[in-house]
Amino acid sequence: MPNDTFLDLCKDIVVKYFNEHHDKTDAKGTEITKDDVFVVWSCKALQNNKALVSTTVSDGMYYEITHNGDKNETYVDAYKKWENFCVK
Structure with a gap:
C-alpha cells in the first residue's frame, strides 16, 4: 500500500x-x-506499513497501526499512557 494511502487510512481508523x-x-x-x-x-518496509498515531485530545491515548501487505490486513493496537517519569 502506498505510504500516503496508509497514513490516510490510519487517520480514518x-x-x-x-x-x-x-x-x-x-x-x-x-x-x-x-x-x-x-x-x-511511520515506516514502510517492503510491502508492510506501520505508524504511531495520536490525537489532539489530551486523553493519553495513542495508536499503533500495522498493515500486513502479504495478507492485506490492518491491525490496530490502542494504548493509554499511564505515566511518564525519568530514570537516571
Whole structure:
C-alpha cells in the first residue's frame, strides 16, 4: 500500500475508533475529525506499513497501526499512557 494511502487510512481508523469509544462525559464531549489526528512516526518496509498515531485530545491515548501487505490486513493496537517519569 502506498505510504500516503496508509497514513490516510490510519487517520480514518483513529477517528472512527475515538468517536465510537471516547468517554461521552469528557469536557470536550464532541467527536473528532481527521484534522485532530496526527502521525507521530511511520515506516514502510517492503510491502508492510506501520505508524504511531495520536490525537489532539489530551486523553493519553495513542495508536499503533500495522498493515500486513502479504495478507492485506490492518491491525490496530490502542494504548493509554499511564505515566511518564525519568530514570537516571
